[in-house]
Amino acid sequence: MIELTNNPIDIPRLLERAQQPAAGAVVFFLGITRQFTAGRETAELAYEAYHEMAESELAKLEAEARSRWPLVECMIVHRLGVVPLAEPSVAIAASSPHRHDAFEAARWLIDTLKESVPIWKQERWTTGAAEWVHPDKAQILSPENARTVSP
């Protein structure tokens, strides 16, 4: 299940859905708004997406994770718009019969999301300045590479 939402992420709903009888392990990851980055203070973050493409890229991530690990549930939810301090912008839940697969899948899902899904964050500093984050890291020229990196 993948979802983009402008609302706070409903954590209990995701956790409940991840707990299926076929699973023996649930790994749940939250990315939350951090107050300090390299000594600068964040007031809040704001996210925007190329909505249609972000949904299709997230769906590809789910499909690939399911093909690589025996997942019972695989959920990726990303919040858009303003995300206040300490609130989650992204949630990943992976459940599998045994913990090893759920850990690997969840790690791969968040790492790959951050490299390939067209979503951007804007830092809004406590100074009043705002800046979009466009990392200098070499952007993946073939996004397929991101999805074939060994877990």
Add this chain to the structure above:
Amino acid sequence: MKLAVKLFAAARDLAGRGEVEVEACPGADVAELRELLAEQLPQLAALARRSLIAVNAEYAADNKPIAEGDELALIPPVSGG
């Protein structure tokens, strides 16, 4: 051919709008479109040159030809999560 290109995040702010039109020769490919954007919108040049292009909501290789009517977007380095 006239091509409309969607812009996001800093690219949108630099251009002052969420979509720009560029005039391209028929048969232009993705790399040429990126250069056209950089030339026609100088304030966007540095970011455009380290951005990917999506054609019909899929990342496209530099040598992919573009057709009139394709949905085009400039995808600056992403920062979700």
